[in-house]
Amino acid sequence: MTGDSGAGATLGDFKSRVFDTGPQIGYNFEVNDTTNGYANLKGYYEFGTENRAEGWNVWMTRAFSPAENKSRGPLRLICDDIFQHGFLCRATSP
DSSP: OOOOOOOOOOOOOOOOOOEEEEEEEEEEEOOSSSSSEEEEEEEEEEEEEEEOOOEEEEEEEEEEEEEEGGGGOOOEEEEEEETTTTEEEEEEEE
């Protein structure tokens, strides 16, 4: 393990170490016809620390995004070869 270096290391090098383990669960849900949501809860215990705090961390995150436009129907993916270097793909309605 090497310490910090460079102009920003004004307090000298800093070395730390930590191990952790814990569960995580996520859930997708529909908020309304135009918005979807996602909630995630995770927790982990940090142990075997060196120059750090030891203990539990718990995080909950939420995210919201526009819902899929169900009136449009399924999409078809069309890919074209571009000069044998890759593909350009686009989605179209059937």
